[in-house]
Amino acid sequence: MAALDRPLNFGSGVMELGRFQVDLGTRELRRDGVAIPVGARAFDILAVLASASGRLVTKDELLSVVWPQTIVEENNIHVHLSALRKILGSDRNLVLTIPGRGYQICVRRSEVAVPSSLGVPMRVAPSNVALVGREMAIQRVLAMLDSSRLVTLVGTGGVGKTRLALEVARRAEQDAAEPTYVVELSGLTTRDSMVDAIMEACGQPTGCAGVPEGGVACALSDLRGLMLVDNAEHLIAHVAEIVEALFATNNHVRIVVTSRERLRISPEQTFRVDPLETPPADASQTDILAHSAVRLFLQRASAMQVTVDADGRQLQLVGELCRRLDGIPLAIELAVARVADLGLDGARRCLDDRMAFLTGGYRTARLRHQSLRATFDWSHALLSHSERTLFRRIAIFDGLFTLDWVGAVACDTTLSLSNAIAGTDALVAKSLLNVQMEGPRVLYWLYESTRAYALQKLRDEDELEAISVRHERLAVCLPRRAYGGYLNPEPGSVSRTSPAARPTR
Structure with a gap:
């Protein structure tokens, strides 16, 4: 059987959903103890939703688990959910669709096993x-x-x-x-x-x-x-x-x-809670080893029996990986798991598509901690419509930017300046946007991984070209010194190294 066709492994255990029992070990759905036929993908969807114990599961989260290495349309979810609801019959409302947010199992708390x-x-x-x-x-x-x-x-x-x-x-x-x-x-x-x-x-x-x-x-x-x-x-x-x-x-x-x-x-x-400390690009071997992000990387690599030689070349690569992952422990642990398969050079190249690359977290971890995309999906689902619009549009900035620049690039008839100001405050409050003071000025910036996720949202909404044009106009109007000495080498790109305009920890 091809790897992509193998049934997903959700571990063992039986989950009670009203009259139904979901046996994760045997991949069997039973009604009042009697097994009933269910398709493999429909069972996978049911298992993901049931394992979430009533928590809302986003569309992207469901796609990443049920179709982990395949690009499929959202319609696939609808097809299999329709089949599943037909099987559930009069209990079809056990599986809810929350418009614009995702899906969840509607169960009473007493029906969910609690340790x-x-x-x-x-x-x-x-x-x-x-x-x-x-x-x-x-x-x-x-x-x-x-x-x-x-x-x-x-x-x-x-x-x-x-x-x-x-x-x-x-x-x-x-x-x-x-x-x-x-x-x-x-x-x-x-x-x-x-x-x-x-x-x-x-x-x-x-x-x-x-x-x-x-x-x-x-x-x-x-x-x-x-x-x-x-x-x-x-x-x-x-x-x-x-x-x-x-x-x-x-x-x-x-x-x-x-x-x-x-x-x-x-x-x-x-x-x-800040990310771990990452080494600057010009750090010596001793300095690289002194940074906590690197120490975490090496600790997790050792636990997975991944050998990292203590020479300058390999340590420099580890330092670069930690720096581009912003020192975020979950991202580092996910990257180490892929280094075991791809090596350090391969892992570095894959960071340009990190949302697809950084997967495979601990089986016992919450679903949103099993991939970097799922972690951001959780935060994105909590944003209002105008906050989501602002979030994806400010991804065009690589480095520090001001509120005035946000107004010039992100605002139009669909996003007013007042909504952009309120949205900026909300993104800071929700830990999606960082603030830095420079004298009397307030400057903002995004972690590289956050920006990569937001840029994908910008592409998904087919807004990248329009926002890139506004960004280029802004860059032309501003003196280079006022712009922080850094212009994007390519509109909508994720930088390969940390630019001078981005703060370092």
Whole structure:
């Protein structure tokens, strides 16, 4: 059987969906215990949606998992979903299409298997992989928890917020001898499911659907210890309301939240989780090895038995890969997995198509952490229409740019200046756009991987040519010095090296 025709492996286990059972091990769909025929692709789609435990799955995420090495039309999803719904019959509404966003399984939380460890306070076990380059961050967050009861770790997708938060929770648990309550939100889509998850994690009875925040807070008024609320960005308003209500009734609990944006409530202190440090292009061999992004790359390469010689040529390639991946841990780990197949030179060449190249994350990882595209899909799905328009259009800038330049290039009859200003603030808040101060000026810039994703969106919307023309007009009107000394070598291209106009860490 050809590699592309082999059935996908989703592991083992049986998932209950009302009257239906999805057996991942035998790839069998049963209704009331009786097997019913289902096509291979339709089963793959059902397995992906069921494994998401009610979380919304984007179109691109579904395509990347079900057709991982094939370019297919979105209509393929519709065809197989139609066949699947026909099989489900009167239960066809188990599979929902959310227009413009994606697909999800509509199940009650009681129908989804929840690890029993969530029913009691959870001891955070130490990771079996050393956390590289984060010791100062750990100490800083622990110090913030001494002076504030709420600390939110914010940062771009894949930067390592969860791993940092778990290590902070583990050390806080050791120091204070108090329990930790871990609340995982990534698979949830509603306020009620979030409330149930919080109550379960704290060992309290669930079934609080529709209960006001104050009622939930009263039920947890005697809670002591540290609560870790992980992956809160898609439910951020509900999380903020619950946390604020809890603090009004409870003077003991401390809370750490991980999110791509902050809660924006009064007790909150924010810690921005930056990417790991990357070496400059002219770094010596010793300097390259001193940077945390390189150390992570070599650690993961060693774990995968990928040999990297400690000579100048190979280390320079590792430094370049880490630099072009912006020091983002998830991107580095995905790249190391491909180096095992392609070598360092091959991996570097493939970065020009990194969204297709950086796949194959841990099988046990959340779907959005199994490829770089899925990570960005998650963030992109949370943007409004005008924010998406702005996001893809500013991808034309490689390096630093100003708000005035955004207005000149991105604004037209479909995007007003006021929407562009509000959208810029939103993209910064959601960790998709970076800010740098240069005297009185505010400058913006995109990580290279973020820009690559946004450029693809610009192409998909057939706007690349029009935005490139506006960009070229802007470049002609501005003195070269005012433009930062850098002009794109090719409109819409992703630079092969970090330009002088882009900040370095």
